[in-house]
Amino acid sequence: MFTGLIEERGQVERVEERPAGRRLWIAAARVLEDARVGDSIACSGCCLTAVAVEPGPTAKSGRFAVEVVPETLRRTTLGEWRAGTGVNLERSLRLSDRLGGHLVQGHVDGVGEVLDRAVEGDGARVAISVPAELRRFVAWKGSLAVDGVSLTVAGLTDAGVEIAYIPHTLAMTSAGGYAPGSRVNLEVDLLARYLARMLEQPGEERRP
Numbered sequence: 001m002f003t004g005l006i007e008e009r010g011q012v013e014r015v016e017e018r019p020a021g022r023r024l025w026i027a028a029a030r031v032l033e034d035a036r037v038g039d040s041i042a043c044s045g046c047c048l049t050a051v052a053v054e055p056g057p058t059a060k061s062g063r064f065a066v067e068v069v070p071e072t073l074r075r076t077t078l079g080e081w082r083a084g085t086g087v088n089l090e091r092s093l094r095l096s097d098r099l100g101g102h103l104v105q106g107h108v109d110g111v112g113e114v115l116d117r118a119v120e121g122d123g124a125r126v127a128i129s130v131p132a133e134l135r136r137f138v139a140w141k142g143s144l145a146v147d148g149v150s151l152t153v154a155g156l157t158d159a160g161v162e163i164a165y166i167p168h169t170l171a172m173t174s175a176g177g178y179a180p181g182s183r184v185n186l187e188v189d190l191l192a193r194y195l196a197r198m199l200e201q202p203g204e205e206r207r208p
Contacts, residue, residue, distance in 0.1 A: 001092060001093045001103060001104070001105060001106075002042045002047070002090050002092060002093055002103075002104040002105070002106055002148070003090070003093055003097070003099055003100055003101040003102070003103070003104060003150060004090070004101035004102055004104040004143075004145050004148060004149055004150020004151075005090065005100050005101045005150060006088045006089065006090055006148065006149055006172060006173050007030050007031055007089055007090050007091060008028060008029060008030040008031060008089050008172075009086055009087065009088060009089065009172065009173060009174065010026045010027055010028035010029075010031070010043075010086070010087045010089045011026065011027045011084060011085065011086055011087065012024055012025070012026055012027075012081050012082065012083055012084060012085040012087060013025040013026060013027045013063055013083060014083055015081065015082060015083060018067070020069065020070065021067060021068050021069045021070055021072075021073060022067070022068050022073065022078075023051070023065055023066070023067050023068075024043075024065065024066050024067075024068060024078070024081065025063050025064070025065050026043065026063060026064055026065075026066065026087055026089070027061070027062070027063045028062060028063065028064060028089055029056075029061060029062060030089075031064075031089045031090070031091050032053060032055055032062040032063075032064060034091075035050055035053050035064060035091070036050070036053060037050055037051060037052060037053055038050065039053075039091070039092065040091075040092045040106070041064070041066070041089060041090070041091060041092070042088075042089065042090040042091075042092075042104070042106045042148045043066065043078075043087050043088070043089060043148070044077065044078075044087050044088045044147040044148050044174065044185055045076075045088070045104075045106065045108055045145055045146070045147050045148030045149075045185040045186075045187055046072065046076050046078060046106060046108050046148070046185060047092075047105065047106025047107065048066035048067075048068065048106075049066060049067070050064045050065065050066060051065050051066060051067050052064060052065035053065075072108075075108060075110070075111070076108045076111065076185050077111055077147075077183050077184065077185055080183065086174050086177065087174070088147050088148045088149060088173050088174055090148060100150075101143075101150025102143040102145075102150050102189060102190075103190050103191075104145045104148070104150060104187060104190075105187065105190060106148070106187070107187060108185045108186065108187055109131075109134055109137075109186055109187050109188050110130070110131040110133075110134050110186050111131070111183055111184065111185060111186065112128045112129045112130050112131070112146070112160060112183070112184050112186045113128065113129045113181065113182070113183050113184070114126060114127070114128055114178045114179060114180055114181065114182040114183075114184065115127040115128065115129055115159060115160070115180060116180060117178055117179060117180065120164060122166075122167045123164060123165045123166045123167050123169075123170060124164075124165045124170060124175075124178075125154065125162055125163070125164050125165070126162065126163050126165060126175070126178055127157060127159075127160070127161070127162050128146065128160050128161055128162075128163060128184060128186075129159045129160040130159070130160035130161055130186060131186075134186065134188055135160065136196060137188035137189065137192040137193055137196060138153055138156070138160075138161055138188060138189075138192070139153065139156075139192065140153055140155065140156050141153060141154075142189055142192065143189045144161060144163075144186065144187075144188065144189065145185075145186065145187040145188075146163065146175070146184050146185070146186060147173065147174050147175070147184050147185050148185065148187075149169065149173050149175065151163050151165075151169075152164075
């Protein structure tokens, strides 16, 4: 479980093709401070398991490896990642941590596309498409994770949502490089998903 508050922006260092997917090496620093093999790290919104951790010669350098299966490559933007791709990174939530964003599982529901970007004060207003099957889970002023970043929906459109980005988020995450055509990982709000399910099947009890 994550909060959607990005700790640092890493970078894909190397992509290794495997018979059943890919291994990605990601350069990072802060998320490696206490990282161990087997830990979960959200990589641009996708919860992945560290299969190797290599601290660097200084506290500000290092890298870790994750393995990505074909299902993830198909359903997220990870299949498009190459050496040099920027990655939003967040370690999993401790029960004692503050929940500054919203509950994010790291389970990508679909891929959206940046449709428009306009300057708004010192920040930017970005229009993002949301797959039709996910739009019912999105509400004005509700929460939406975009590339792992916990965001508030500033507006609804026929195609998806509008997000009002503050300068800090633009500077610290991949959102700073968004332009029309950029593809992003989307995860809808966990509570909205379960509420929709309850309303679809009122009073129904399912057992294994």
